Amino acid sequence: MKRYERHADAIAQLIHSGALRPGDRVPSVREASRTRGISPSTVFEAYYLLEAQGLIHARPRSGYYVSARLPGTAEARPAEPLPSQPAATSTGVAISDLVFEVLGLARDRDLVPLGSAFPGLELFPLERLARCLASGMRKLDPWNIVQSLPPGDERLRQQIALRYGVHGTAVDVEEIIITNGAMEALNLCLEAVTQPGDVVVVESPTFYAALQALERLNLQALEIATHPRDGIDLAALAEALERQPPHQPIKACWLMPSFQNPLGSLMPEGKKRELVALLAHHGVPLIEDDVYGELHFGPQRPPPAKAFDTEGLVMHCSSFSKSLAPGYRVGWVAAGRQATAVQRLKLMTTLSAATPSQQALSEYLAQGGYDRHLRALRRSLEQQQAIALAAVAQHFPRGTRVSRPEGGYFLWVELPPPVNALELHRLALQQGISLAPGQIFSADQRFAHCVRINYGHPAQHRLQAALATVGQLATRLAMGAAEHQASPNCY
Numbered sequence: 001m002k003r004y005e006r007h008a009d010a011i012a013q014l015i016h017s018g019a020l021r022p023g024d025r026v027p028s029v030r031e032a033s034r035t036r037g038i039s040p041s042t043v044f045e046a047y048y049l050l051e052a053q054g055l056i057h058a059r060p061r062s063g064y065y066v067s068a069r070l071p072g073t074a075e076a077r078p079a080e081p082l083p084s085q086p087a088a089t090s091t092g093v094a095i096s097d098l099v100f101e102v103l104g105l106a107r108d109r110d111l112v113p114l115g116s117a118f119p120g121l122e123l124f125p126l127e128r129l130a131r132c133l134a135s136g137m138r139k140l141d142p143w144n145i146v147q148s149l150p151p152g153d154e155r156l157r158q159q160i161a162l163r164y165g166v167h168g169t170a171v172d173v174e175e176i177i178i179t180n181g182a183m184e185a186l187n188l189c190l191e192a193v194t195q196p197g198d199v200v201v202v203e204s205p206t207f208y209a210a211l212q213a214l215e216r217l218n219l220q221a222l223e224i225a226t227h228p229r230d231g232i233d234l235a236a237l238a239e240a241l242e243r244q245p246p247h248q249p250i251k252a253c254w255l256m257p258s259f260q261n262p263l264g265s266l267m268p269e270g271k272k273r274e275l276v277a278l279l280a281h282h283g284v285p286l287i288e289d290d291v292y293g294e295l296h297f298g299p300q301r302p303p304p305a306k307a308f309d310t311e312g313l314v315m316h317c318s319s320f321s322k323s324l325a326p327g328y329r330v331g332w333v334a335a336g337r338q339a340t341a342v343q344r345l346k347l348m349t350t351l352s353a354a355t356p357s358q359q360a361l362s363e364y365l366a367q368g369g370y371d372r373h374l375r376a377l378r379r380s381l382e383q384q385q386a387i388a389l390a391a392v393a394q395h396f397p398r399g400t401r402v403s404r405p406e407g408g409y410f411l412w413v414e415l416p417p418p419v420n421a422l423e424l425h426r427l428a429l430q431q432g433i434s435l436a437p438g439q440i441f442s443a444d445q446r447f448a449h450c451v452r453i454n455y456g457h458p459a460q461h462r463l464q465a466a467l468a469t470v471g472q473l474a475t476r477l478a479m480g481a482a483e484h485q486a487s488p489n490c491y
Contacts, residue, residue: 003038004045006461010383011046015055015066017393018077019386026056026064035379078393081263081401081414081450083233086204086223086442088243093215093443099208102425106434112457112466115425115434117261118326119409119456123377129325129364136359145355150346151339152178152332153358159365160332169307171316175339177346178332178353182291182319185333185342187213188349189287189315190252192341194219198251199244203232205412205441205450207261207289210254214443221443222250228403228412231257231267234274241282252285258302259292262441262452263412264405269303276308285338286314291331294323294374296407297382312337320361323374328357381409381456384463388455391464395471397478409456415449419477424451427473433466 014020027035032043047064050056056064106115147153157176164171179185186209194200196218202210204223214221222240225233232255244250257267257275267275279286290304306316315338319331330353335342346352364370388411392402401414415421421437428435436454438447453470455463 004042004049007032007036007038007043008046008049010387011050012053012055013390014383014386017386017390019382019389020066022066024066025062026066028063035376077389077404078396078400078402081228081403081412083227084204084223084225084447086225086446087444088240090199090220090222090248091443093211093219093221095208095211095440095443095445096215098445099212099440102422102437102440105426105429108432110432111429112433112462114428114453114455114463114466114470115436116454116457117436119322119377119381119454120458121326122458123380123456124324124326125364125369125373128369129328129360132363132367133356133360136356136363140356140359145352148178148352148355148358150177150343150352152176152353153355153362155366156330156358156362157332159362163365164334167301168303171306171334175334175336176332177335177339177343178330178358179319179346180331180350180353181321181329182289182317182331183209183213184346184350185317185319185331186210186254186287186289187216188342188345189285189317189333189335189338190214190219190254191217191345192315192335192338193252193285193287195251197248199248201237201240201250201253201255203255203260203263205262205438205447206254207256208440210289211441211443213254220248223443226260226263226265228263228265230271231255231260231263231265232275234271234278237275238278241278241284250282250284252287253279254287254289255305256289256292257305258290259295259405259408259410261289261292261408262410262436262438264403264408264410266302266406267305272303272305273308276305276314280309280311280313284313288314288316290316290318291322292408293318295378295381295409297378297385298406302407306334309336315342323377324364324370325357325361328361329354330357330361378407380458381407384409384455384458385411387463388453388467391467392453392471395468395475397471397475399478400474409454411453411455413451413453415451415474416478417449418480419449419474421448421451424470424474424477427477428470431469431473433470435470 161173199220203226316334399416403412425435425437436452438450439445
């Protein structure tokens with residue numbers, strides 16, 4: 001397939017998936033040339049081909065637009081997954097063995113990484129970051145190491161505080177603590193506000209690393225119903241806060257209000273405000289996992305729950321791992337009233353984050369260009385999502401439901417109940433494809449017919465082919481289960 005045909009195919013996928021709708025303007029020739037790394041003449045050839053197919057039309061001195069009447073009919077969009085219905089009681093967590101098994105089987109670098117937790121490395125400015133890292137190493141002296149002790153590199157903390165302010169959230173630089181990625185920030189916060197045996201609220205489904213953190217600290221998980229579009233059910237959370245017995249109250253909530261992993265849900269601004277007010281009323285700290293907040297597809301970054309915190313009860317955790325520098329392991333927490341406790345725990349456990357990584361990111365942010373990089377990253381992820389949604393609609397079995405996130409790079413796919421996600425995961429591995437089966441996203445291993453799919457790797461045709469294969473495998477499992485149920489009983 002020629003380059004112009006590949007670009008035309010990408011635009012056609014956006015149209016057929018509904019990401020580009022009739023009347024929408026397609027990317028200009030200049031924009032497409034810049035973002036896709038192809039020549040303007042290649043873009044023109046692609047658009048001429050799409051015109052011939054009746055998918056787009058030109059408007060004089062305005063550009064190209066999606067045609068009002070498309071030839072044929074696009075695939076019907078699958079419905080959204082249903083809101084979860086977790087158990088009403090808290091439970092101990094023993095999920096790590098299954099998580100280690102699943103992750104251990106997916107370490108082959110040649111796999112199509114639909115089960116990965118990271119987007120493709122080609123989406124990040126790694127060469128420029130490497131230059132910043134090299135520059136910092138040349139200037140490194142023992143005093144830099146002392147300066148990097150908790151709460152962390154002062155210049156980097158100031159840059160982070162500035163980004164909070166630019167997005168409308170007032171955060172004092174003194175409450176920002178640099179950590180080894182967001183996971184350490186989240187774990188330190190959890191340790192600061194709980195004791196073994198305490199109850200912690202999580203979403204249902206929730207990120208498996210949150211469950212592992214609860215397991216490590218011998219905490220009880222209380223899963224709360226969560227909608228794939230707008231997040232945790234506040235009425236169910238309010239009921240749980242009232243229902244818990246006085247001798248075992250809820251001690252913390254670990255939530256992802258923006259582009260939740262694995263659902264991709266985004267709590268509306270008003271709902272985040274209600275969440276913070278509800279938890280403040282009960283005096284319950286919120287550990288806010290916000291590693292995907294910068295990966296929004298809309299025009300503005302969704303405000304974190306931290307933006308509505310007036311009591312210092314929200315501990316906002318994030319990192320650069322998903323938006324700028326995977327592998328640099330630099331995260332942070334704006335810890336509110338728990339800043340001193342978290343800083344002490346950091347000093348007592350891992351001492352400090354790596355000095356060169358902190359300095360490299362500080363230098364990168366000071367030079368400017370982060371927002372330009374983010375705009376390109378978001379465009380790529382949004383296009384990839386449209387391609388993935390179209391492939392799921394085309395290839396997955398009848399009755400499949402799929403989320404439609406407004407950011408991030410995950411789809412939550414609910415397959416027909418006869419399909420077992422762990423079995424599908426193992427079959428996919430045999431075809432060179434990794435998946436994240438739903439069982440690892442719940443303390444009681446529910447969601448057995450769901451999978452999380454990562455669409456954040458830009459090799460378009462590889463993604464499409466892998467999803468077609470997974471869809472065929474899922475269809476075969478669903479049909480096999482149906483045939484088994486329909487066969488006569490031999491006993």
